[in-house]
Amino acid sequence: MNDVTSRHRKLSERLYVRTESEHQIWTTGTWSGDYETSVGNYIVSIKANVKEFDEVDYGIVISDKKHTEIDRFWDEEISEPDVKPSVGDFRNHYALMKDLYRKAQRQTSGADKALESILNELDEL
Numbered sequence: 587m588n589d590v591t592s593r594h595r596k597l598s599e600r601l602y603v604r605t606e607s608e609h610q611i612w613t614t615g616t617w618s619g620d621y622e623t624s625v626g627n628y629i630v631s632i633k634a635n636v637k638e639f640d641e642v643d644y645g646i647v648i649s650d651k652k653h654t655e656i657d658r659f660w661d662e663e664i665s666e667p668d669v670k671p672s673v674g675d676f677r678n679h680y681a682l683m684k685d686l687y688r689k690a691q692r693q694t695s696g697a698d699k700a701l702e703s704i705l706n707e708l709d710e711l
Contacts, residue, residue, distance in 0.1 A: 594659045598646060602686045605693070606674075612690040616653060621627065621690035623711045627651060632687050635660075644683035 601623075604610035615622040615631050622631040631647040648657040661680040669678070676682040692698050 589666055594646070594664045594672070595669075595679055597630075598664065598679060598683055598686065599671050601632075601646075601672050602671075602682055602689075604691045605686060608693075612693055614654050621687070621694050623690075628656070631651065632683070632690055634687055642684070644680070644687050646683070 601610060605612070610623050610625075612621045612623045612632075614620075615633070617633070618623045620631050620633045620703040622629050624630075627650070629649045629651065631649065633645050633647065635643045635645060637643060643660050643662055645658060647655055649655050659685040665679040667678065670676060671679055674682060674685070676685070
């Protein structure tokens with residue numbers, strides 16, 4: 587494993603932890619189906635790429651504030667069968683990035699807040 591792969595893994599793991607704890611706020615990205623968040627002077631985006639047979643790859647793109655791409659990596663580049671993420675209970679980094687994408691999507695759409703509000707309303711009936 588090279589140093590860049592290690593840092594890409596660490597970035598995906600830290601984004602996951604911060605998103606899980608609601609410290610990282612995601613917004614709708616520039617492109618449909620992309621979600622982005624600001625980290626310092628940079629924009630970090632997560633995207634899904636549907637391939638043939640409905641297989642999905644998840645990618646993270648780092649851009650400057652003008653949306654000029656600086657770095658990019660995909661789950662398949664950082665996932666190895668014998669390397670589990672250091673956070674969560676994931677079998678590989680593909681599973682972590684898939685869950686990170688889903689969390690960013692739900693946060694952006696307001697799905698979790700709506701669900702919580704509806705459950706609270708139902709509890710009061």
